[in-house]
Each structure stands twice: as structure tokens, then as C-alpha cells.
Amino acid sequence: MDLYDWLLFLHVLSAFLAVGALTALWALVLSTRGATPSLSPDSAMRFGRAGGILVGVGMVGVVVFGIWLAIRIDGYELWDPWILASIVIWALSGWAGGQAGRAFAKDPIGGRRAGIRFQALNSVGLFVILVLMIWKPGA
């Protein structure tokens, strides 16, 4: 395996970590709705904290290794529209994810609606980035 193989592997692995952990957080949101949630508040907070950290690690990894790849691969440039758009959406998505984490941590019940809204924004952003990575419009 050369450097390119490693970068691609780590880039894709980070994407799996970010989307995977976000999926786990949606499972948490679904299981804690209603008057009698299946998880205790303390366990839900532990799960949410761990999931949030994993999303963050994945988000950082995906952009670091992605930019590194774009610089290294001939034919791709950071200012290619689909790459530039991905970076902008990544930043907005990351901001939304941070806000979601803060809303849930501050007040898991009162901040739930805001947390879900920001988490949805985070998820839509990652979904659009996945579409851009596969179709690469303008490449």
C-alpha cells in the first residue's frame, strides 16, 4: 500500500465513522421519544456523548484526508466546484452537529427539538456530500 491507498482508506473510513455514528445517534433519538423511553437519562447521555465524539472524529478525518487526497491526485484541485462545495457544506454540517450536541447536553428534554433540528441539518449536509463524492458534478 502506498500513501495514496492509505489516504483513500482513511478518508473513506472517516466518512463511515461520521455517518455511522450519526446513524447511531438517530437510533438514540428514536429510542428516547415518548413518555417511557427505553434508556435511562444517564445511559442516554453517555451514549450520546460517545456518539458525538465519534461523529466529530469522523468529520475531522474526512476533511483532513480528503483535502490531502485532492492535493495529491493529479486532475483534482481544491477549487473544483464539487470539492469546494463539499468543504463548504462540511463546515455548515459540522457547525450544525456541534449545535445539536450542545442543545442535547444542555437540556436533553427542553433542548430536544432544537437538537433534532440541528442533527437533521448535520445529516442532510453529510448526505449531500456523499452525493457530491459519488457523482462529482463538473469533474
Added chain:
Amino acid sequence: MSVLASIGGDKVNFPLFLHVLGAMLLVGTLLAVALATAIGWRRPDDAVGLGRFALRTLLIGVVPAYILMRVGAQWTEAKENFPDGFDPAWLGIGQITADAGALLIIISGTLSGIGLRKLQRGSGVGFARAVGVISILLLVAYLIAVWAMTAKPT
């Protein structure tokens, strides 16, 4: 992912998208099961609630995600029009992890069904833990699959 997409041109984009999305959702739901099991191990007082969450997530999330991943994989392979005898190691690793994964998911699904019934009576934490361990094994297998799909060893 961008390099993965460039393999077969535009005609594989949609099947590849479904394959990657399904794989990400599969990893996510398995991660939820594994994480709940790990927390439940450290917090025995809430092991029943966490176990119920893990088993439900497996039944509701893992199976559909696996189907999406597998259908996307077969569709992508069909669209690629690989020549006869084309059998690289990376494709073989992907198929082995997917097929072995299917077996483990069926076993986990069965254990989850039994475990959920037992958890209603306050027992069955062992089933949740067994499913959690299988989920961790599956995550390791899919880590190898992601490596094979990206590094493409010959």
C-alpha cells in the same frame, strides 16, 4: 469514495451510491448495538434498557441496511460489466465479508427476537451481550471490507 466512483463511469453512480449508503447505515446501526452493549456492560443497573435498545436497533436497523448494501453491491457489479474470469482479491474479500456477515446477522436476528421476549420478563441480558459481541465482530469484518474496497489489493 470519489475514486471508487470513477471506476465504472456514470452508469454505476446510483447503484454505487446505494451500496455505500447501505454500508454506512449498516456500520452505524452495528455501532449503536456495540456501543449500547459496551455501556450496558459497565452499567449493570441499566443493562435491561440498554439491551432492549440494542436488540431493537439490530432488528429494525441492521437488516434493512444490510439488504440495501448487498443489493447495491450486486447492482454495481452487474453495471460494471467485468470481463469473464475477473476475480480480484478486493471483490472476493467484499463478497466473503458480506456473505459471512449475512449469516451472523441472521444469527443475531434470531438471538434478538428471543432476547427481546426474555427482556420483557427482566432476563435476557446475556442475549443482548452476545448480539453486541457479534456486532463488534461484524464491525471488524467491515473495517477489512472498507480497506479492501479502497486499497484494492490484487
